[in-house]
Amino acid sequence: MAGSSSGGGGKKKARIEIIPLIDVIFFLLATFVLFTLSLNKSEGLKVSLPDSETGEPRDPAGSATITVTSEGTMAWDKDPVTVDEFLTRLKEFHVQHPEDARILINGDSDAMFSQAIYVFDQVRIVGIQKVLIETKARQATASL
Numbered sequence: 001m002a003g004s005s006s007g008g009g010g011k012k013k014a015r016i017e018i019i020p021l022i023d024v025i026f027f028l029l030a031t032f033v034l035f036t037l038s039l040n041k042s043e044g045l046k047v048s049l050p051d052s053e054t055g056e057p058r059d060p061a062g063s064a065t066i067t068v069t070s071e072g073t074m075a076w077d078k079d080p081v082t083v084d085e086f087l088t089r090l091k092e093f094h095v096q097h098p099e100d101a102r103i104l105i106n107g108d109s110d111a112m113f114s115q116a117i118y119v120f121d122q123v124r125i126v127g128i129q130k131v132l133i134e135t136k137a138r139q140a141t142a143s144l
Contacts, residue, residue, distance in 0.1 A: 063102035063132075064093050066119050070110035074119070087122060094126045102130040 066086070067075040074081055076089050094101050103123045107116045116133075123131050 063104050065104040065106050068107040068111045068115045070108040090126050094128055101128045104132045104134055106134045
């Protein structure tokens, strides 16, 4: 037969190209890794955090975030609260987590220092000893 390249005339078998499949898998892996890295976000309201050279990463699991805004308002895990609501929730949180209660103070860099100290004092009065202050990492400067 003229023009026939295969002797049997049967169907061609489908081939699965493995290289494009590997590319897709690596793309999905990279997307997943970047997504999970972005999950380490604060549970508090979005505020301008103060800079710190000695800040360390923290695990927000099992903790409550108290935000002190530049306007002087407070929030409990993104929920604006009054001072009375703050004290009530703080006592309830300590009852629910008597041994491992942790509080993250998420204070705006323009907030009054006395407001953050008030939150810190109330947390300690209730009996919670693990208090963390959230900061934004700043590059260490070389000393001359």
